[in-house]
Amino acid sequence: MTKARVDHYTSVAIVLHWLIAALVIGLIIAGLSMTKIDALPRALRFEMIQMHKSIGLTVLALTLARVIWRLSHRPPPLPVAMPAWQKTVSTLTHGAFYVLLLALPVSGYLMVSASAWGVPTFYFGVIEVPHFPGFAELTPEAKKPIEGLFKETHEILAFGAIALVVLHVGAALRHHFVDKDAVLTRMAPWLRAR
């Protein structure tokens, strides 16, 4: 494992963090809009779902890269003065984020693979992504409950992700503005001059 940086994450970890964060927030906003706004024109909803699938699969690939990077590059240490319970909550939150960022796109992919509609997934309109093997042969009646299960899982995980994002952003802002420690600047070193 590469030696820990003293006061901030590696550039690769920082780029992956902010890129994934931006994409996930976009996916949540677009995901809620395309499923909850009944007045959306059908063609627009279709395009949004196609784009959602492509960006979601991108997040899956970026998260896999991030996990590999994280396993080979130790993060900088947390402030010495940080209470032990906060360090434990921080470790648990980050672990939960990795699990969600893998399980959310996988559940979405399995949902569309099991869908009785059989809508193909084109990655950014260019490459057809094969659906998970085994579902295509099932009858529409057999597909329905499987699709329903993954759809429910995707929705529950998405709401879990929203709760985690709120907790994570709240904690980061509290560290920066109230505790005035270096927790946020480990991931946003450009704020360090404050």
Ligand code: HEM
């Ligand atoms: C980190 C990645 C992802 C996030 C954060 C995310 C988030 C969301 C959210 C918030 C919704 C609305 C849930 C609801 O309230 O019903 C949604 C719906 C949906 N997602 Fe994802 N998603 C991700 C990845 C994917 C992937 C990879 C696919 C497919 C390849 C996918 C396919 C879908 C589809 C088809 C819907 C609409 C479900 C319906 O018709 O109700 N998602 N997603």
